[in-house]
Amino acid sequence: MRLILDRAHGRLSDDRGSRFDAATRQWQPDTASAKGEPVTPIEALHWLQHASGRPLRTPVAVIGTRTPTQEQEQAAEQTGLLLARHGLTVLCGGRAGVMEAVCRGVANGGGLSIGLLPDTEPEAANPYVTVPLATGIGVARNALIARAAHSLIAIGGGYGTLSEIAFALQFGRPVFLLEGAPAVDGATRCANPDEALEQVARAVLRLPESAAG
Structure with missing residues (x-):
């Protein structure tokens, strides 16, 4: 095609x-x-978000570990930068680790990040979140992230990330995995942030997924 x-x-x-x-x-x-x-699908996504007059407004979620390796932190920051440059709003848990790194990338790309916090006060957000939303509902906010997102990119992670992936797949959201994210049937493994962006572009444009690494 x-x-x-x-x-x-x-x-x-x-x-x-x-x-x-x-x-x-x-x-x-x-x-x-x-x-x-x-x-390319990425170029078409950029047109959709910046020039079509009808951009996708639903955010793309980036989830993952609170204690990332250097590679995972770099992948998260690059992912945030790429999503922002292509006009996508980023949703995350709003706190440390992968969440902070992706928000830093979004900020560097001039984009918008939403932090859906488990805490009762917005001051718990990392300093790069554009819009901190304090839910006060603890880990139950994992289901809200999965429900509110158009698609999700997972970077590393443990049980919390696994729960978000499971919720997302249950809700019919596409999930793309990077840098040691938990493997779950139905989620697509990607080799790097560029490949994850292409898969997001294909999901937004409702194209078949490309072969992933």
Whole structure:
């Protein structure tokens, strides 16, 4: 499947005779011949979020360990940076570890992060969270993160991350795994943040998943 973007007329098509409706994020039959430039799913996502007038407003969640390795912390920060640069809002648990690293990446990318805290006060958030939301409901907020997200990227993690992955899959949310995240049937393992971004782009555009490493 090849994506074709007509920037002048705001049309994203494919080579199978379908047009992407940005308002509903559905592919519709289209009798007009596809015109424009070939684009990757990531380039199409960037267009959707920055130029279509109908961006996805639902956040992408990034979850993971509170005690990351250096590799996991770097992956989280890069993931946040990539999501922000492509116009996606990031949802996380708002505290330390992977959550802080991803929010730092979002801040560096000029994006928006939402921290859904288990605590009763917003001061518990890490310093990079744009919007701290103090739920006061403890670990039950894991289910809220999974429910509120369009899709989830997990980086490392233990039982808390595993519960969020399980909730997300139960709710029908796509889950992408990085850097030692718990393996769960139905979740897709990715080799690096760039591959995770491509999988998110495919999920947003409702394209088939690409082969993952």
